[in-house]
Amino acid sequence: MIDSNGNLCRACGRAELEFLLDLGPQPLAGGFLSPDLGPKFHEQTYPLPIHICRTCGLVQSTFVIPADHLFVNYFFSSSTVDYLVQHFLNYATWIKEKLDPQFVVEFGCNDGILLAPLERLGIRTCGVDISHNITDIARKKGLNVITGYFNVDVAQQIRREHGAVDVVTGSNAFPHNDHPEEILLAAQEALKDNGHICLEVMYAGSLLEQLQWDSMYHEHLSYFCLSTLEVLLNRFGFHTVHAEIVPMHAGSLRIVAAKDSNEKPDPTVEMLLSKEEAMGLTKLETWKFFAKTTQRQIHVVKEILGDLGKDKRIWGYGAAGRATMWVNACKLNYLEAIVDASPLRAGRLMPGTHTPIVFPDALRMNPPDYILVTAWNYFDTIRSKESWFEGIWIVPAPHLHFI
Numbered sequence: 001m002i003d004s005n006g007n008l009c010r011a012c013g014r015a016e017l018e019f020l021l022d023l024g025p026q027p028l029a030g031g032f033l034s035p036d037l038g039p040k041f042h043e044q045t046y047p048l049p050i051h052i053c054r055t056c057g058l059v060q061s062t063f064v065i066p067a068d069h070l071f072v073n074y075f076f077s078s079s080t081v082d083y084l085v086q087h088f089l090n091y092a093t094w095i096k097e098k099l100d101p102q103f104v105v106e107f108g109c110n111d112g113i114l115l116a117p118l119e120r121l122g123i124r125t126c127g128v129d130i131s132h133n134i135t136d137i138a139r140k141k142g143l144n145v146i147t148g149y150f151n152v153d154v155a156q157q158i159r160r161e162h163g164a165v166d167v168v169t170g171s172n173a174f175p176h177n178d179h180p181e182e183i184l185l186a187a188q189e190a191l192k193d194n195g196h197i198c199l200e201v202m203y204a205g206s207l208l209e210q211l212q213w214d215s216m217y218h219e220h221l222s223y224f225c226l227s228t229l230e231v232l233l234n235r236f237g238f239h240t241v242h243a244e245i246v247p248m249h250a251g252s253l254r255i256v257a258a259k260d261s262n263e264k265p266d267p268t269v270e271m272l273l274s275k276e277e278a279m280g281l282t283k284l285e286t287w288k289f290f291a292k293t294t295q296r297q298i299h300v301v302k303e304i305l306g307d308l309g310k311d312k313r314i315w316g317y318g319a320a321g322r323a324t325m326w327v328n329a330c331k332l333n334y335l336e337a338i339v340d341a342s343p344l345r346a347g348r349l350m351p352g353t354h355t356p357i358v359f360p361d362a363l364r365m366n367p368p369d370y371i372l373v374t375a376w377n378y379f380d381t382i383r384s385k386e387s388w389f390e391g392i393w394i395v396p397a398p399h400l401h402f403i
């Protein structure tokens with residue numbers, strides 16, 4: 001089941017990886033369990049080693065679980081998250097205004113959260129995603145979706161059936177891929193000569209600034225900044241012409257890269273590259289410090305909450321991948337329940353600790369003393385939604401605090 005990338009850097013292709021830390025053993029972060037499996041069910045856990053490339057500075061996970069194991073049945077339907085619906089609505093408008101495309105292809109399209117607003121703007125779309133259950137949802141919305149990988153074959157099929165593409169886009173799916181070069185080769189095949197690729201990826205700068213080790217789970221393989229992404233794009237005939245940081249997932253990098261080598265970058269590219277240089281974002285010592293601070297934070301939360309959990313009732317809030325990381329890294333098996341509004345997760349059990357996941361109304365019926373906000377990046381939204389709660393909120397990151 002386990003694959004390996006042969007310890008070559010995913011950005012520059014060199015064998016210069018240096019070990020930073022191991023966040024394992026961890027179960028699959030999105031492997032929410034059915035309660036029918038029974039209390040004795042023991043799911044598999046895996047190591048989670050994080051490395052950095054000494055040549056280009058790309059921080060990357062080196063333990064690869066094949067994508068068809070992770071994503072074929074996927075419990076993350078983007079359109080169930082209001083915040084993401086709004087994000088992709090804005091992104092669709094942004095693409096229209098910036099690039100004015102007629103035909104857009106999105107890889108890793110999930111349930112069509114971007115395709116639907118693009119279509120409403122009069123843009124033809126085609127989505128590609130390997131998750132059968134999620135592409136079924138997209139198809140039921142009347143969207144044009146291919147179930148499979150976005151590779152050269154699929155790119156040729158799209159070009160044959162629908163014509164050449166103006167924009168290829170992917171949000172988050174790009175760093176999920178062990179072989180991002182296959183996506184770039186496919187984009188080269190699908191795009192017109194003056195076409196663009198747009199990417200939104202979790203930003204290594206935000207990861208560093210906010211100590212987001214909890215987003216380093218098995219699905220996420222590469223933690224790009226503009227400097228490292230540019231190394232990869234250049235190898236496959238693209239160069240970045242625009243870059244900005246957007247709020248999604250506590251800080252993501254959005255770039256536009258051109259296929260036409262004569263297209264000039266706007267000033268945002270040089271500005272962000274200079275900022276990254278000043279931050280030391282591709283430096284070994286920067287990430288060694290990150291690794292040390294992460295280990296300290298895990299220890300502190302484990303000790304403080306462990307004491308609290310002996311005589312207080314604690315629930316969690318937000319059963320996304322980050323929550324799996326917190327409950328397993330900090331051994332939070334005493335949490336009574338974790339609240340989540342997604343019907344794909346509520347009613348199931350957390351990976352590893354088997355904590356029951358419940359809908360928000362269960363919280364109102366039986367409020368605990370403390371709520372640990374495992375979805376800490378959505379804390380403001382959660383707190384305003386549950387403003388009736390009179391107990392204490394625990395926000396574990398970027399720094400542990402009680403409210």
Ligand SMILES: [Zn+2]
Pocket residue numbers: 009010011012013014053054055056057058
């Ligand atoms: Zn490298």
